[in-house]
Amino acid sequence: MKLAVVGGGSTYTPELIDGFARLRDTLPVEELVLIDPAAERLELVGGLARRILARQGHPATVVTTADLDAGVADADAVLIQLRVGGQAAREQDETWPLECGCVGQETTGAGGLAKALRTVPVVLDIAERVRRAAPDAWIIDFTNPVGIVTRALLQAGHRAVGLCNVAIGFQRKFAALLDVAPEQVHLDHVGLNHLTWERGVRLGGPDGENVLPKLLAEHGDAIAADLHMPRQIVDRLGVVPSYYLRYYYAHDEVVRELRTRPSRAAEVAAMEKQLLEMYGDPALDEKPALLAKRGGAFYSEAAVALASSLLRGTGDVQVVNAYNNGTLPFLPDDAVIEVPAAVDATGAAPLPVPSLEPLYAGLVAHVTAYEDLALEAALRGGRDRVFAALLAHPLIGQYEYAEALTDRLIAHNREHLAWA
Template sequence: MKLTVVGGGSTYTPELIDGFARLRDTLPVEELVLVDPAAERLELVGGLARRIFAKQGHGGRIVTTSDLDAGVEGADAVLLQLRVGGQAARQQDETWPLECGCIGQETTGAGGLAKALRTVPVVLDIAERVRRTNPNAWIIDFTNPVGIVTRALLQAGHKAVGLCNVAIGFQRKFANLLGVTPSEIHLDHLGLNHLTWETAVRLGGPEGENVLPKLLGEHGDTIAADLKLPTTLLDRLGGVIPSYYLRYYYAHDEVVRELRTKPSRAAEVAAMEKQLLEMYGDPALDEKPELLARRGGAYYSEAAVDLAAALLGSTGNPYQVVNTYNGGTLPFLPDDAVIEVQAAVGANGPVPLPVPDVDPLFAGLVANVTGYEELALEAALRGGRDRVFRALLAHPLVGQYEYADALTDRLIAHNREHLAWA
């Protein structure tokens, strides 16, 4: 089995490598190719990757290259984990929206739109090259904003599935609180990428006992504190647990005040990345450092291994939380909307599990953001100031025409080098 990671020079990659090494019985990788144009970073990451494999007794071959076509040739699956513009662009995404009193965040709101505009054309070009070289390869997208990027890939006819680590993070957290193994936890997970709620926590599988009421009753304060939301709000949501991204919607002004008074997450990550790359260059280092857990992407490797194993017909749990076409799963959305739900995953791709009727409190917001994502993808594919404005006006974190106008100007000014039409 051959897997290729595009963006293999990312500081995330040792997390992925560690998972491939530990879970080699689930996903028996014989050749792993790391592709990245940043040769110096790639060499550091590739060296550590080989040492991790060697220490854990993995016999697979690790190849590093800047040649995308060669890297994806013959691959069974291609993982995308790239960041167009790097941390410098992320710093901008998290900064200029605050000038208008809006959330500054890299995956949602105005900053998320900027990232989509930079990213979608690049990802589609990569995917076309994968298809020319190896039309049977699965594309697993971990590149944000995952929902919009996955929708772009699927609409272009690619064999693509989107992946996020929010669900697996909740799975691990709930398992720890309940004193069970993660494999015993099955989530009823509902929504869009970075806009989701856990509506049930089941023991043993899709038909298992729902222990979410027990979780909220015994650990509601702990869960609420992790989300930085009041316990009383969780009670009033009707017995569900929102992802931490919902705080941007439920406590928008509070978050804006916080973001204006502390260093950006991008600045923190950039400092961590510099330190991590220095550590990766140490020839004695042969395991992922503890600092990497603070970088983000926790449990990404386990989620990627499980998904790739299911798609490629290997062993593992067939039930995965993924981003894929709606196809009637949520009847209030278009069939070609991309949703994030539990699905049965096999060699033919994911099939979403049935979802009970959705509370209007959640359905309304999901429908609103789905409309934004459709407009965002149109802007990413076709360009133009008016399309950017329409997407921003549609987003519930913007919504006012004066803000949308000002944010459109700022977005274009800060991203002109990445926008072919600007």
């Protein structure tokens, strides 16, 4: 089995390698190709990857290359985890929206749109090259904004599934609080990528006992603290929202916070520099503890499980990003939603979801409409399309803000926008 990782020079990659090594029975990888144009980073990461596998006695061969076409040739699956413009572009995404009093974040709001505009054309080009070099390969997209990028891939006819680590992160946290094995915890996870709620936490299977009320009663303070939300709000909702919902539920508070502290991009850039220095140590043969602070926790477990289900046709239930196809009846069939799905060799089929309450359905519908316009702007370009997407976003929604943000977005991203 051959897997290729586009963006293999990412500091995330050792997390992925560690998962391949530990879960070799689930996904028996024989050849792993790390693809990245950043040669120096790639060699540091590739060297550590080989040492991690060797330490754990894994026989897979690790190949590093800047040649995308050669790297993906005859691959069984291709994981895409890239960041167009690097942390410098992320720094911009997180800062210029604040000038207009809007949240600065790389996956939602104006910054999220900027990332989508930079990313969608690049990912589609990669996918076309994968289709030529490995026509039967599955594409697993971990590149943000995952919902928009996955929809672009699916609309272009690619064999693709989107993946995020939010759901598996909640699963692991709840399992620890309940003192049970993670595989015993099944989530009633519903929404869009980075706009989701846990409406149930079930033990033993999708139809098992819902212990969410027990979790909130006994561990509500800890859960709320992780979300950076007041306990009483979580109790009133009776569900556990993704921490990304704080950008919506406490927008102005978040803006005030972001204006008074270094950006997350600056923190990550400093962390990446330190990680790369560690990766260059020939004595290091395991993922360092610092990597847990980088983000992407449990990404490896989620990626291995998804790749295994797609390539081995197991039909396992996993939380992924896939076409709606009637699952949420108030959305178009070709909207991309994030819900539990049965995954086999034909792809991901979302499982039935109980009717979504208006409190959540309204926001899901609103953000889906924004994502429609964001994808249109990413595919076709043009200032008017950017403005329309910003005006439609629930975190913006005023023409004065949308005008100012449009100008800033284009100014800060001109080198990445072919039409600008």
